[in-house]
Amino acid sequence: MLSCAGPTRVQSNQFVIYIADMDDHTDQIRKPRADAVRNRERVLEAAKVVFSAGGPEASLEAVAKRAGVGIGTLYRHFPTREDLFEAVYRREVEQLSELAEQLRNAKDPVDALRRWLHSGVEFVATKKGMVAALALAVQSGSELHAFSFERLTKATGSLLARAVAAGEMRADISPEDLLRAFFGMCYIHDQPGWQATALRLLDVFIDGLRVQPATKAKAKAKARVGKPEKPAPKRKR
Amino acid sequence: MLSCAGPTRVQSNQFVIYIADMDDHTDQIRKPRADAVRNRERVLEAAKVVFSAGGPEASLEAVAKRAGVGIGTLYRHFPTREDLFEAVYRREVEQLSELAEQLRNAKDPVDALRRWLHSGVEFVATKKGMVAALALAVQSGSELHAFSFERLTKATGSLLARAVAAGEMRADISPEDLLRAFFGMCYIHDQPGWQATALRLLDVFIDGLRVQPATKAKAKAKARVGKPEKPAPKRKR
DNA sequence: TTGTTAAGCGGAGGGTGCCTCCGTATCTTC
DNA sequence: GAAGATACGGAGGCACCCTCCGCTTAACAA
Numbered sequence: 001m002l003s004c005a006g007p008t009r010v011q012s013n014q015f016v017i018y019i020a021d022m023d024d025h026t027d028q029i030r031k032p033r034a035d036a037v038r039n040r041e042r043v044l045e046a047a048k049v050v051f052s053a054g055g056p057e058a059s060l061e062a063v064a065k066r067a068g069v070g071i072g073t074l075y076r077h078f079p080t081r082e083d084l085f086e087a088v089y090r091r092e093v094e095q096l097s098e099l100a101e102q103l104r105n106a107k108d109p110v111d112a113l114r115r116w117l118h119s120g121v122e123f124v125a126t127k128k129g130m131v132a133a134l135a136l137a138v139q140s141g142s143e144l145h146a147f148s149f150e151r152l153t154k155a156t157g158s159l160l161a162r163a164v165a166a167g168e169m170r171a172d173i174s175p176e177d178l179l180r181a182f183f184g185m186c187y188i189h190d191q192p193g194w195q196a197t198a199l200r201l202l203d204v205f206i207d208g209l210r211v212q213p214a215t216k217a218k219a220k221a222k223a224r225v226g227k228p229e230k231p232a233p234k235r236k237r
Numbered sequence: 238m239l240s241c242a243g244p245t246r247v248q249s250n251q252f253v254i255y256i257a258d259m260d261d262h263t264d265q266i267r268k269p270r271a272d273a274v275r276n277r278e279r280v281l282e283a284a285k286v287v288f289s290a291g292g293p294e295a296s297l298e299a300v301a302k303r304a305g306v307g308i309g310t311l312y313r314h315f316p317t318r319e320d321l322f323e324a325v326y327r328r329e330v331e332q333l334s335e336l337a338e339q340l341r342n343a344k345d346p347v348d349a350l351r352r353w354l355h356s357g358v359e360f361v362a363t364k365k366g367m368v369a370a371l372a373l374a375v376q377s378g379s380e381l382h383a384f385s386f387e388r389l390t391k392a393t394g395s396l397l398a399r400a401v402a403a404g405e406m407r408a409d410i411s412p413e414d415l416l417r418a419f420f421g422m423c424y425i426h427d428q429p430g431w432q433a434t435a436l437r438l439l440d441v442f443i444d445g446l447r448v449q450p451a452t453k454a455k456a457k458a459k460a461r462v463g464k465p466e467k468p469a470p471k472r473k474r
Numbered sequence: 475t476t477g478t479t480a481a482g483c484g485g486a487g488g489g490t491g492c493c494t495c496c497g498t499a500t501c502t503t504c
Numbered sequence: 505g506a507a508g509a510t511a512c513g514g515a516g517g518c519a520c521c522c523t524c525c526g527c528t529t530a531a532c533a534a
């Protein structure tokens with residue numbers, strides 16, 4: 001937190017980028033230490049296993065032990081549990097995002113959104129710990145750990161915007177809201193048969209999002225004015 | 238767990254009923270000890286305060302300390318955290334149930350349901366720890382701690398059934414599902430402004446539950462659980 | 475009132491987990 | 505090979521969970 005003099009380190013998806021501090025004369029960009037890289041990977045691998053087995057509450061010390069590193073090392077790489085979660089499930093989040101990207105070209109925008117949400121349920125089902133990870137990101141409004149949330153919001157937003165622009169869906173629900181609803185539906189995971197329930201509930205919700213036939217034409221005309229990209233307007237209450 | 242010889246004790250809502258063991262000759266039914274009754278009440282009072290302040294994760298030892306009893310006493314009265322939750326919020330659950338009872342006489346059944354759910358949000362807002370408590374009851378399928386769940390399911394069911402009977406709502410959503418959706422929506426509590434979001438999301442959901450007069454037949458067909466378009470290849474799991 | 479006894483009390487204690495701190499080890503660079 | 509930066513690891517302090525058991529106390533009978 002206090003190393004103002006050293007080179008800034010920005011963590012991207014899989015890499016670590018080193019940005020030289022231009023004010024500093026001795027700005028030597030060191031290669032990251034091999035053992036550090038190795039250990040980080042080990043911890044990630046171990047966390048994946050441990051979280052899958054023991055749920056999101058699993059002991060971090062267990063993760064460290066499985067990774068064969070000291071607890072201190074774990075904490076250095078991932079200062080909070082959330083950080084670790086996010087790193088573990090980052091790939092999954094990205095896959096979901098990419099799926100949204102692909103679905104943008106689907107014919108029926110409402111169906112595209114539905115299919116995306118259904119895929120989300122499947123993801124959650126496969127990767128056990130993911131709900132917890134994402135829910136954490138959604139819940140704790142902390143800016144720092146919101147990579148997943150931001151990424152998924154964007155994905156949701158793009159699909160939602162299309163449906164709204166097509167006059168198929170009401171415009172007063174934000175992507176964040178939709179995402180929260182999604183997580184809410186998945187909240188009941190680990191009950192037997194929760195998956196079917198979640199899908200059913202999501203379908204109901206999507207029906208609720210639909211613009212009623214009576215007002216459809218009006219909404220369509222209205223939506224055509226603005227750019228399709230724009231997120232849903234901010235609602236007041 | 239091993240006191241086979243003593244009188245059986247069944248814990249009802251607010252009272253403790255003593256059932257004499259008929260096989261036993263010396264089946265004297267003792268009045269509950271005054272200090273036990275007093276302590277139980279104290280713990281409940283303390284728990285209410287502590288959970289409100291510190292959330293559902295608050296330390297049970299803190300509760301015991303505030304109640305002025307030993308930790309052992311707390312555990313004797315409430316063997317699990319869940320037990321304590323349920324006892325604390327039992328009154329609230331009952332109030333909600335009673336509200337549902339009253340709303341059964343409302344003219345518009347859909348609006349009655351909506352109002353009830355909105356009241357639920359308000360309850361959750363007031364009694365901070367309640368979501369957690371109820372979510373626990375909903376989530377952990379444990380039969381023993383399902384008082385709240387059962388009670389609320391019944392309340393939801395009565396309102397839902399009325400709306401369905403009136404032909405206003407689709408019939409393929411169970412009270413349990415609705416309840417789960419409700420808790421899902423409230424899952425995001427403790428974010429600023431979550432209440433407005435929850436209400437909005439609930440409204441969307443209710444709209445989704447509605448049978449549209451214009452498209453009634455279509456909506457009904459669509460309400461089938463499986464995919465609407467495909468021949469539904471019976472997905473397992 | 476007093477004695478008996480079950481019921482209840484409390485908190486020590488053993489266990490687990492969180493997170494920090496800092497002496498030591500190892501790696502990169504020159 | 506030396507120097508210095510960087511990372512390692514785990515001990516240690518803290519908080520909490522939950523159980524167990526010797527002691528206390530209230531209810532009841534005589």
